[in-house]
Amino acid sequence: MKSLKILIIGLVFVFVGVALAGEFNPGDIVFSKPLKAVLFSHRAHVKSAGLQCSSCHPKLFTPEKGTLEKLPDFNMKSLYKGKYCGACHNGSMAFSSDTQCARCHIGVKGYKRTKNLNLADMSPFIPSQNIKLGHGENLALFSHVNHAGFLCSDCHAKEFPFMVGGAKIDMDAIDSGRFCGKCHNGEKAFSSEDCSKCHPKM
Secondary structure, eight states, X not given: OXXXXXXXXXXXXXXXXXXXXXXXXXOEEEEOXXXXXXXXXXXXXXXXXXXXXHHHTTTTOOSSTTHHHHOTTOSHHXXXXXXXXXXXXXSSSSSOXXXXXXXXXXXXXXXXXXXXXXXXXXXXXXXXXEEEESOGGGXXXXXXXXXXXXXXXHHTTTTSOSSTTOSOOOHHHHHTTOGGGGTOSSSSSSOTTOGGGTOTTO
């Protein structure tokens, strides 16, 4: 009888632990060292990109607050060599750490903004560069700025994985309501048949 009670209590702890783990979101982090105003979003990496806590902790990052900023090699040079964020941000799995700097470095104005707002409620930082898809006559430009009213999670990682080359996008898929066609159907947004809006060379 005693072992049955222990088993039941153990199962309750397991189920509660699994439920809590599914809801766990430690929020966003604004690093102030070695540079001020570097934003890391747990929401973008866990909820949107579908990573698990164990993808980064503890092998890449110790989960204790403030320990990372004290490390002498926590800098861009190490990232370029594949350490810390650079383990994934290498141009293959995710955008390279030596490109799209403003996606993480939010600047002094961005840092001041985070002092007055709850980061969990902020719109994700919007990359300013257009993303080029395809080449030649088929080249399409995607603007994050034009889609600034949406959260990263509205498109990532549902329709568009965060990995470079993670989705095979073609017009057949778009016309059937996938990828851009999920919204660009003539009802939610302009129709995907309006080619010149995205394809500048057509």
